[in-house]
Amino acid sequence: MTAYIVRRLFAVLPVMAVVALFVFFLLRFAPGDPAAIIAGDDATAETIAAVRAKLGLDRPVVEQFAVWLWGLLHGDMGVSIFSNLAVTRVIAQRLEPTLALTLSTLIVAVGLAVPIGVVAAWKARKLVDRLVMGFAVLGFAMPVFVLAYILIYFFAVQWQLLPVQGYQPIGEGFWPFVQSLILPSVALGVTYMALIARITRASMLEVLQQDYIRTANAKGLATDRVLLLHALKNAAVPIVTVIGIGIALLISGVVITETVFNIPGLGRLTVDAVLKRDYPIVQGLILVFAAAKVMVNLIIDISYAFLDPRIRY
Amino acid sequence: MTAILEVRDLHTQFDTLDGVVRAVDGVSFELAHGETLGIVGESGCGKSVTALSILRLIPTETGRIASGSIRFEGEELTALSEEAMKRLRGHRISMIFQEPMTSLNPVLTVGTQIAENVVRHRGVPWRAARDRACEMLDLVRIADPRRRLDEYPHQLSGGMRQRVMIAMALSCDPRVLIADEPTTALDVTIQAQILDLMLELKEKTGTAIVLITHDLGVVAETTQRVVVMYAGRKVEEAPVEVLFEEPLHPYTRGLMRAIPRLDIEADLAGTRPRLQEIPGLVPILTRPIVGCAFAPRCGFATDRCRAEPPPIVDAGAGHTVACWEVERVRAAA
Amino acid sequence: MAILVDDLAPPRRFSLVTAIRRNPTIAFGGLLLAALIVMAILAPVIATNDPFKIAPVNRLRPPSERWWFGTDQFGRDVFSRTVYGARVSLIVGLSVAAFSCLLGLALGLACGYFRRIDGLVMRVMDGLMAIPSILLAIALITLTRPGLGIVIVAIVIPEVPRVVRVVRAVVLSIRSQPYIESAIAGGTRNTKLLIRHVLPNTLAPLIVQSTYVCASAMLIEAGLSFLGAGVPPEVPSWGNIIAQGRTFFQIAPWTILIPGTFLAITVLAVNLLGDGLRDRLDPRLARRL
Numbered sequence: 001m002t003a004y005i006v007r008r009l010f011a012v013l014p015v016m017a018v019v020a021l022f023v024f025f026l027l028r029f030a031p032g033d034p035a036a037i038i039a040g041d042d043a044t045a046e047t048i049a050a051v052r053a054k055l056g057l058d059r060p061v062v063e064q065f066a067v068w069l070w071g072l073l074h075g076d077m078g079v080s081i082f083s084n085l086a087v088t089r090v091i092a093q094r095l096e097p098t099l100a101l102t103l104s105t106l107i108v109a110v111g112l113a114v115p116i117g118v119v120a121a122w123k124a125r126k127l128v129d130r131l132v133m134g135f136a137v138l139g140f141a142m143p144v145f146v147l148a149y150i151l152i153y154f155f156a157v158q159w160q161l162l163p164v165q166g167y168q169p170i171g172e173g174f175w176p177f178v179q180s181l182i183l184p185s186v187a188l189g190v191t192y193m194a195l196i197a198r199i200t201r202a203s204m205l206e207v208l209q210q211d212y213i214r215t216a217n218a219k220g221l222a223t224d225r226v227l228l229l230h231a232l233k234n235a236a237v238p239i240v241t242v243i244g245i246g247i248a249l250l251i252s253g254v255v256i257t258e259t260v261f262n263i264p265g266l267g268r269l270t271v272d273a274v275l276k277r278d279y280p281i282v283q284g285l286i287l288v289f290a291a292a293k294v295m296v297n298l299i300i301d302i303s304y305a306f307l308d309p310r311i312r313y
Numbered sequence: 314m315t316a317i318l319e320v321r322d323l324h325t326q327f328d329t330l331d332g333v334v335r336a337v338d339g340v341s342f343e344l345a346h347g348e349t350l351g352i353v354g355e356s357g358c359g360k361s362v363t364a365l366s367i368l369r370l371i372p373t374e375t376g377r378i379a380s381g382s383i384r385f386e387g388e389e390l391t392a393l394s395e396e397a398m399k400r401l402r403g404h405r406i407s408m409i410f411q412e413p414m415t416s417l418n419p420v421l422t423v424g425t426q427i428a429e430n431v432v433r434h435r436g437v438p439w440r441a442a443r444d445r446a447c448e449m450l451d452l453v454r455i456a457d458p459r460r461r462l463d464e465y466p467h468q469l470s471g472g473m474r475q476r477v478m479i480a481m482a483l484s485c486d487p488r489v490l491i492a493d494e495p496t497t498a499l500d501v502t503i504q505a506q507i508l509d510l511m512l513e514l515k516e517k518t519g520t521a522i523v524l525i526t527h528d529l530g531v532v533a534e535t536t537q538r539v540v541v542m543y544a545g546r547k548v549e550e551a552p553v554e555v556l557f558e559e560p561l562h563p564y565t566r567g568l569m570r571a572i573p574r575l576d577i578e579a580d581l582a583g584t585r586p587r588l589q590e591i592p593g594l595v596p597i598l599t600r601p602i603v604g605c606a607f608a609p610r611c612g613f614a615t616d617r618c619r620a621e622p623p624p625i626v627d628a629g630a631g632h633t634v635a636c637w638e639v640e641r642v643r644a645a646a
Numbered sequence: 647m648a649i650l651v652d653d654l655a656p657p658r659r660f661s662l663v664t665a666i667r668r669n670p671t672i673a674f675g676g677l678l679l680a681a682l683i684v685m686a687i688l689a690p691v692i693a694t695n696d697p698f699k700i701a702p703v704n705r706l707r708p709p710s711e712r713w714w715f716g717t718d719q720f721g722r723d724v725f726s727r728t729v730y731g732a733r734v735s736l737i738v739g740l741s742v743a744a745f746s747c748l749l750g751l752a753l754g755l756a757c758g759y760f761r762r763i764d765g766l767v768m769r770v771m772d773g774l775m776a777i778p779s780i781l782l783a784i785a786l787i788t789l790t791r792p793g794l795g796i797v798i799v800a801i802v803i804p805e806v807p808r809v810v811r812v813v814r815a816v817v818l819s820i821r822s823q824p825y826i827e828s829a830i831a832g833g834t835r836n837t838k839l840l841i842r843h844v845l846p847n848t849l850a851p852l853i854v855q856s857t858y859v860c861a862s863a864m865l866i867e868a869g870l871s872f873l874g875a876g877v878p879p880e881v882p883s884w885g886n887i888i889a890q891g892r893t894f895f896q897i898a899p900w901t902i903l904i905p906g907t908f909l910a911i912t913v914l915a916v917n918l919l920g921d922g923l924r925d926r927l928d929p930r931l932a933r934r935l
Contacts, residue, residue: 014769014772014773015769015772015773015776016773016776017773018769018770018772018773018774018776019773019776019777021773022773022774022777026785026789124374125374137914137917137918137921138910138914140917141861141910141911141913141914141917142910142913143865143868143869143906143909143910143913144869145868145869145872145888145906146888146902146903146906146907146909146910149888149895149899149902149903149906150903150906152895153895153899153903157896157899164896210415211410211412211415211416212415212416212417212418212419214370214410214416215410215416215417215418215478215481216418217370217402218368218370218402218403218407218408218410219402219403219407219429219430219433219481220398220399220400220401220402220403220404220433220434221399221403221429221430221433222399222433225429229421230418230421233420233421234418234419234420248775248778248779251778251781252778252779252780252781252866252869255778255780255781255869255873256780256869256872256873259872259873270781270784271784271873271874271875274784274785274788274875275788275873275874275875277788282785282788285781286777286781286782286785289777289778289781290776290777290778293776293777293778294776307420308419308420309419309420309465309467310419310465310467
């Protein structure tokens, strides 16, 4: 078991290496001189030269990469072109809203989608199943921002139940915090829920066909035990896998959701930074998001060992 | 001896894209207390479906017991609620299946799978149930049972898994054990061990066994009475020695003739006779069968056979046949 | 008399009605998609007004007979713009699907078949997949001037790894089959093996995957345009239209809701088509009616 975990940890390294390489070379892929880009559109030749020297852009590429990587491993992700603040500081400032949004969406989505999927599989082809499948298909096709605006239109504008936009930090009161998160979480979570419910249903259906379920029924066990212990535990691996894959959906969605709802988180930061070509921040964000995604997938890989004993032994 | 299980005129059907399949088309038989009954026939003849029908394990979206009666200890099973059936399954009537590899849940320990049956039907606490599970593993002659309780099915061999299935099935002292081709997926040597084990346990517990198989050898060694099925119908029934001594139905005869015989002299002389197969193919079960189901392949068939379903003829000594031409068949060697 | 298996009636001739009844998802998704494609192609004919014409005097009118879906803040007809917007989405969706599948097929075949390439390429693919697609696309787009071609390339790159994975999985599973081993032992050349035996088996999963890529690409493009990083703002893309509708959303919700609904319907159509094809082409899944 420990061997398995260690192996999984080591598998993370090459992936992050590729990401780091990509992020590093991003700036250098841009046509034109990186120093000129960073110095800005109306910089003079001297300023550009100064920038180049300051950032060490006249050094050999390998040396630049080594320096950058070294700084990275010590928590230095460079400095924002526009605000001159350390990238790490900027990111840390905008972390809370994104974290709150992502976590709440994750919990609600998984908490609702898995039971829905189980019920749909259990009552396959009956009305409940058809409704769930309908929801899953529609939900997955619905773009995040469209759903967001539909929700805003009805709940915020017409019925005035919830705020149109904005984010209330948890420090300023629990209930406003929750209220500001409801619409964004739903908008963000529906696609995710649709995917999870669908895979849960599919995985459960496949498991319910298996011989060992027939055996469990032949023992006269109670339905909930057969569904939840005998079936779901076997169905869990694909479900957990797709929860991990869905994190990618969540992260992409966060960018859009924060823009729609004007939430001052990392997603909004990304859009602003990219449009302003504030490359150090873009680099930092890509690293952070990629690392988050990789960590989540690592946790999921490790969870396989707990779910399926055949992997352990 | 009164019958513990009585099946009367059972009809089980399935809906398929090509129509309604009459998998069991009017089957009747009885199982006496402590008896071992064999149900034999080729693949697709309806023997497994009969077994699943008894426990009402037919998947409800596509199949149903269309008509007929199944009485267990006098109680009509087709009329029971699902809850009542659940209390019966694994408890008073148990079933084991053909594939020990896939019939055990891979993510649960062996101990859990046996113990949960005991907890469910006897209501004892988990600790006591585990002790009983350990007892059962010992009963089926698995070495070091305490340790095995916490192992997973993939850590055991095929033969051991089937023993676990048997242990699970017998854990609540059922009155009837239905074994659907329990040894078909196992090596021949393991097969013999498992069959011996089943008979030994039967002696100890007095459980009646319905043994479903396509293997006449297994039937000969293990059962007391045999039912032969073809195309969803019962064609012959007899005590096992009587059946092998004088099979009366042309299909049964065909089956017996098809068994490869060991003839060492013919082998050495190079004159080994050709295997005798039964000519023709099984009927499609989506079309209603007029007359005798076996008639198209039968050497003794007459026009009456093709037009009218044969009656069940009593040939004496507990031997019954569904045939119009019993006398002619008997006369022919 | 019992009817034998031999006596089965000859197979029925192909009937469109039966085909539709047996594959409702493919039929529905396919027809819907076809309708949208026709709408996009015939945009100049269908559009009731000039989608580019700015007429401030008509700004923010609600849906009416003259402007079926109302107007935006520049007085442009939302219906006409939406109809033209279909072009961008469909072009992006279909081209991304086509390119990423071609590229993915080539890479997947190479990876699955030649071990030496496999290790390196898959690491790169994993790395690319670690970066969320929208971020990757945005980052790539901002490297140069935005334009339709750049958007397509920027979306192809994050989508390719998924296709490579699918193709590679098929190749690996086929490669281990005994008949391939015997073919290799018999001296069959690699290219012939790849084309005759491996390639046909990759087609079905590839087609299914291409529909999902198409849907994903359309969503990403709309997202990019919405964020201002996609096609230039003059070009009517559904994402652009929605982005421009943001400021006046509360008083003129149709500017966002209409193109949004069209986008959702298009993605739905493609998804349904993909699901239907998958159920049909993958026999393992098809059994689960």
